[in-house]
Amino acid sequence: MLQRLPLRFTDAAAKAYSHRAQAIRQGGVSSAQGASRGAEGSRAAGGRTFVRSFAGGQALNGGTDRAAEVKPMEVEVKIRLPDRAAYDKVAVALGRDKGGVKASYAQANYFFDGPNRELNSRRVVLRLRTYNGDQKATITIKGKQVLENGIGTASEVEEDVAPAKAPGYLAAPSAMLAEVPLVKSMANKFGVTSLVGLGGFKNQRDCFDWEGHTLELDETVFEHGILYEIEVETDKPVELRTKLEAFLSALGVPFSYSQTSKFANFINKTLL
Template sequence: MEIEIKIRLPSEDATCMLEKTLGSPIASEDQNNVFFDGVHKELIKSRLVFRIRIIQKSDKVPVAVVALKGNAVLVNGIATVEEEEEPIDIAIARQIIDNPNLIPEAAKSHRLLQKIVERVPCPDGYSHMGRFKNIRHKFQWREYLVEVDRTTYPHGTAYEVEIESTEPEKAKESMTSLLDEHGISYGYSQRNKFENMFYGTLL
């Protein structure tokens, strides 16, 4: 179970103000996120989200990761979700992105893909659910790894702060206190990134 706080920032200016306050990032990632489902939306009907993410880190060879998420809940800026992730060969990942119907064949040699195709069979094939790009800057602030995201959808850009923590209320209070101290506007995220992509929102 992943637990994290999600705080929405209103603009690029507010995001830059926060990053200046946090100091120099310890890492940066360009993420290309692509989502898949059966042609009859079998996975989403089971409250499951299947994603392949291609990650380009600074001065490193890009990598790819498969994720399966389920039963996501987001209340008052605190998100919980059941999640499994597993690396996948980037060439295979790109082939799947080009042709989602290669998923069953790729699953024969990939544990998480195999779990996905067995858990929710999609006998009539697979298709894209959607995609978005995300630029993530990571900061070490106090005891927290703070991730600042700029997420670009076809319908606009959203700005968000995420902190994964086993004590989310404490983490949320610490971050909101910092934002208040520096006069940076914010609100709690009302939808996760997948939901914003799916519904065409920036909430």
């Protein structure tokens, strides 16, 4: 069984990343202007078994002074809900009108970088996620996110790992460099020789069928606060965003566009 793990890493190597605040001020984590309307591939909702392809060195692209590109692309509509009351109202409406929750996942998300910001300096995010304790575990590499007017575009590759391996990777992150092909290829590309833990956050994700898509209703718990958000992956984001806005307005639920990613909120200690 996968043991319960704290969101704060105890590994002393994590202290090497204490200068991340300076990196943020220099633009280490950002959501850039403009959004693409195209998408290649798709992400499985919640924790469905899925391994995204990784084409060796071709999947990671970029020099030390620019954002690296991780393929394929993921396009989502991302809507913020103001509070728990709005979240509950949406959940009740979706459950009543669409036949209830199709899947529910207690996700724990942990992030890593090299001790010298080898990934963050290229706008690359390395994440280990567990689902419902020991049900599933994935390692994901995300590229620079573009987020504008509630439409987010980010390149992403993902690989399943044995859930039983997760505690070991949290205790000794560098083990992923040798044991996970996706991470090994990334490390070779960027010259990463060791990994340190940055910490993480928890997310409760409930999935519903909605307008031919999987709507993900998230409650994200950071150390500095809680965020409520709707995410829907689609290859027609503008059209779907309009439908989602109409749905929320009909319910009398206030909403706003997500301004940044969950990871950026975690690093910057914001709730945007």
